[in-house]
Amino acid sequence: MENLELFEGKLPVEKITNAWYDKYRNSNYGAIITFVGVVRDENKIDGLSFDIYEPILNSWFNSWEEKAKELNAIVLMAHSRGDVLNHESSYIAAVCSPKRRVALELIDEFVEDFKAQAPIWKYDIIKGDRVYAEDRSTSIKGSGLLA
């Protein structure tokens, strides 16, 4: 997917965001909003680690592309697989829109829905162990069907 990029390890933030800006600055989008997620040093972790299930991530992202298109906007995203140490970035989302208000609202919804629905699993890296971040995770809508 052209506007969804996955990387092994930390994201090359400047490279990604500069490329997006260069690609879309001449497309007459009045607002380009970039959200960069940075791994925080907390709870004695050395970093975070991620598993991604790509087929469903692609369909989730595709539904957001459709939604953005209806507003004459586009969405962009980059995410890491594997380990990302503290103070590095694992997630970047962006919205380009002709209108400021649309971009501000869409980036909020896009990031929040990503957190709740995108098939990505997070682990804390603690002393070399990979510990599932169960307490920060959210069940996907419709969970419990087999219970």
Added chain:
Amino acid sequence: MVKVEFLGPINKESMNLDISNLSQLSEVLKKDNEVATWLQTCAVAINDTLVSSKDVKLNSGDKISLLPPVCGG
């Protein structure tokens, strides 16, 4: 035969089962100690599409995925 795969932290090898609906799958997985505790919080996809009802017929070759709670970013 359908293939059942367990994503993310469930950490279990995939299974091949001779079943024709999700109710049968539920019965099998409830008896599996490694998976039973995950069922309440897992979403289910058939051939990479999330489903919201158990009322789906399974065909031989279908892939069923269990998706535990997520946290990207």
